Amino acid sequence: MATSMNFSRGLEAELIQPYNFEMSQDLRPFLDEYWVSSFLIVLVYLLLIIVGQSYMKTRKGFSLQGPLILWSFCLAVFSILGTVRIWRYMGTVLFTQGLKQTVCFGTYIDDTIIKFWSSLFVLSKIVELGDTAFIILRKRPLIFVHWYHHSTVLLFTSFGFKNRMPSGGWFMTMNLGVHSIMYTYYTLKAAKVKHPSILPMVITSLQILQMVMGTIFGILNYIWRQEKGCYTTTEHFFWSFMLYGTYFILFAHFFHQAYLRPKGKAKPKSQ
Template sequence: MLKILNDSDLHHLSEYSFERRFDERGAIEWMQENWWHSFVFSVLYAALVFGGQHYMKARPKLDLRLPLVIWSLSLALFSIIGAVRTGSYMLHILSSSGFRRSICDQSFYNGPVSKFWAYAFVLSKAPELGDTAFVVLRKQKLLFLHWYHHITVLLYSWYSYKDMVAGGGWFMTMNYTVHALMYSYYAARAAGLRVPRPFAVVITSAQIAQMVMGVTVSSLVYRWMQQGDCPSRVDNITWATLMYLSYLLLFSNFFYQSYLRQNSKAKTQ
């Protein structure tokens, strides 16, 4: 059995005052009562996205360069800070208590530093739906991967946070890190900066690695849950595994279509 971490185990992690004052119990209770609103957001999102595409068919695309720069830069800064804060917490757990505890312990949801950023993470999945507005209004190609990913991450994040399931620390820290890279790239591109193509390859590769790790963590949670170490439920692990496997297939296909297939076409021309 794993010993549950307490505040004394984490006393030397530096906290900002807003992190220390954050009421994680109230946040968890609110999510337990209101997590189903994620379905409402998802339905409204889908209606606005596909309704918006229909509306824009007969209208010229909008430029929106400055709003896109501000939007992407804001999410990049949020993700960078989130990645640093949650990453420092996870590194401490890994170095002091090991890999198994970093997956199975629930302290990520209520520990110093991480408790605020865990809640900020799940809440951020609602405003992040706004990404798609730029795709629709600029009349860009809307990939199934794009809107499917937004909806399922929102649903799963809110569904899981309320139960403080094992593995959350890994899921959130990985997502913060990948989004820090991704939104920084989007901001640079929107600002008109020339970003080397390999950077885009690195981002997609990081996304694929995230999905592989997501499947791995879900499998380990299931294995260790049988031994009483990992607090979770079979239904949650099932949804997490299906979600990450679907992402793995979709991102791998995107990688092939965007980088490998294009390179092979260029060589034959």
């Protein structure tokens, strides 16, 4: 068994080498303290939504086409780069050490690549709040699932990061994957570039699938918690189950309203 594990780790190290920029200063000590600040950030975010909508109520919406293209493009590039690096890493661990290792055991959490991208991933949830600013300033409909999802994902991400939850690796992996497609779509739409009409439906379907898979990973993590070395907490299981459950309901409802009812087409989630 030890030989097999050493071989797996050797194969992993051979296939996935960090780039120089990924070996920069470890941000985790700073971000561990950020958990408390995340509540304040969400509170300010919600207050700014109220203030912003009130300010724009009697004003004409801004076009902001150029800034929106740049904004969506930058987030698309970040998501694509993160997807390539993390999907390759998680895939290697999955095929060399098994699903249980990726869901339950945190041996990979201290890897240089994971430390770098998970730190950026946590910070990106703050940056993504800017999506709401574009919606408000352009006077587009701000639906509940948008601001609820942004708020709770920010809190849940910082919570999982602080507690080094192994199943958070898949949360990051799936989220980056969906966002790489979603922000590419937003970039094309803002630039008025022709794209497949089915793309919005595909994105929403992937978002729903992400919630299903996240719930499954959480349940597996809880089932395997009795095994030596498996790390999870009842608190994390409860909140992940609650959040993924509400996300699934909200996104499924949006899917039904946007694509199944004969009411015209809608955009994925928020834009």
